[in-house]
Amino acid sequence: MVKSNTMTVKNMATKALPRLPVPTLDQTLYKYLESVRPLLSNEEFAKTLELTEKFANTDGAKLQALLLEKAHEAENWLADWWLNAAYLDFRSPLVVWSSPGQLMPFTHFKDIHDRLLYIANVIEATIEYKKLIDDDKIPVDMMGKEPLDMQQYKKVFGTCRNPALPRDVQEFNPQSNHIIVAHRNHFFKVNLCGKDGNKLSVNQLVSQLKYCIELSKTSAPAVGILTSDHRDNWSIAYQVLMQDETNRNSVDAIQKSLYVMSIDQAMPKIEGQNRHTEASHQLIHGGGSKVNGGNRWFDKTVQFIIGENGVNGLCYEHSPAEGVPIAVMVDFLVEYMKRDGSKGIPDADGVELPIHLEFNVNADVEKEIIKSCKNLDALAADLDMDSFSFDVYGKEFVKKHKISPDSYIQMAMQYAFYRMYNYPGAHYESAATRKYLHGRTETIRSCSTQSVAFARAMMDDAKTPEDKVKSLREAVDSHKKYTVDALNGFGVDRHLLGLKLTSLEQNISLNPFFKDVAFTKSNSFRLSTSQVATKCDAFMCYGPLVMDGYGCCYNPRSNNINFAVSSMHSNPDTRSSQFREALEHSLLDMHDILVRVQKSKL
Secondary structure, three states, X not given: OXXXXXXXXXXXXXXXXXXXXXXXXXXXXXXXXXXXXXXXXXXXXXXXXXXXXXXXHOXXXXXXXXXXXXXXXXXXXXXXXXXXXXXXXXXXOHHHHOEOEEEEOOOOOOOHHHHHHHHHXXXXXXXXXXXXXXXXXXXXXXXXXXXXXOHHHHHOOOEEEEOOOOOXXXXXXXXXXXXXXXXXXXXXXXXXXXXXXXXXXXXXXXXXXXXXXXXXXXXXXXXXXXXXXXXXXXXXXXXXXXXXXXXXXXXXXXXXOOOEEEEOOOOOOOOOOOHHHHHHHHHXXXXXXXXXXXXXXXXXXXXXXXXXXXXXXXXXXXXXXXXXXXXXXXXXXXXXXXXXXXXXXXXXXXXXOOEEEOOOOOHHHHHHHHHHHHHHHHHHHHEEEEEEEEOOOOHHHHHHOXXXXXXXXXXXHHHHHHHHHOOOOOEEEEEEOOOOOOOOEEEEEOOOHHHHHHHHHHOOOOOOHHHHHHHHHHHHHHHHHHHHHHHOOOOOHHHHHHHHHHHHHOOOOOOHHHHOHXXXXXXXXXXXXXXXXXXXXXXXXXXXXXXXXXXXEEEEOOOOEEEEXXXXXXXXXXXXXXXXXXXXXXXXXXXXXXXXXXXXXX
């Protein structure tokens, strides 16, 4: 669990963080074999064992030596590789497949003025938060007694991922003084300061927002929807769009903004869909082209989204930062608004009216928009979300039994998957490696022989509650051990990625080890999960990693757990509602065996 300390970034500036280590080849291959064993038949594992031994004695040793050379020269041997491989080279749409949504607490708007007042307060809170970032006054995230790399916070505002072939390009404008307000597919450049250099007051921001609403009573062509498409499609459309000078100027203003503030239309009501699920769809894709899909610029790192019915949150482009900096920002904004932090801010002088960003949509641009609308609508319709609050118990119950809440929830997901399919699924959980300079993430492989043994024990009527609790604790201990290794940079996946990319860069023929069924199966994560905790009642949501998989993000709270489960309707083997049901039953079963064993000891 990442916690904030009273130490600030400014105080930490002279403290050098260590470099990301390179595990030994034997360490990684041993851990790799342990992690793939539950996914393979005996015959498959025997073949994998043979290929792994050959790899260790041939190409593996050579690639390890080359990787160690890179690690000696680079501040972080993985950083650039990871940015490119995980994000900028990734060509699928950002929508669903990459960019998460982050819910903020629901609210209620009495009328349009009340809504605009809320938006103005969000803007004021972001200005204050950005000032803390710029002044290096935000508390340093800590892992135990170790400070974490805080560079990601510097990239939250003013960053944009622009389309290009074959690799996208990041643009950084942290000193920008304007935001973009989007309403009915129109975009407005809104300066945050007057000509006197002072920030606008809440009342002045409300006036600016009203001006934008007045000028956008009817919908504009959905130029923003181009950013939702496959990155190759968007890169081609981008070249078409940018041929016009007016378009270039408008796009430039959006790309250089601190963030986008999307004022949305109401989402259509779907029978049986709860509010959490409706919010997830709104934050991830906006409801498609007929609702808010064009009221977005998905390339921006942060897009705040304010719905008509009190759904509030943001969608964030993942390449500059993980979920923690976003969640920390959300908690700050909520607390700042709760204590009315913007009260008493005086009016600025020399306030300029918002600039309506014009787009010339010729036949070629319109053709690209039509294609992107079709693609987004199909993707939005395919996303199967089920977001909910499990309110029978939360992390405090788990902690009373001296069990790690995160490991406990991970094992509940393993159990849920196994009870649905009667076999285990490769399982990804994100671990932060920010204790190292330029650190990003490592994979916790939550599927293990112990997790499978636990799931089987829970489904075996011959096992006593004591047997089941013993199996649960063994699975939790195994997960905790892997988690500690991953947090310290000694996982499997990033090291193997480094060896593979070294092979490709050095034009060394790819070893059969990387083409083995074990490598393929263990990297096809049927479960893509992460804990993104906020103090406020919120959650993060995202799509699955693979077509036949599930995404599951969760926020463990004292007496409940917020979950966001995703899958794809088009896959006949997955249903988010069924995984939710299996997960809830698993959590109840685990609760019951712990209570029964506890009572038996009284």
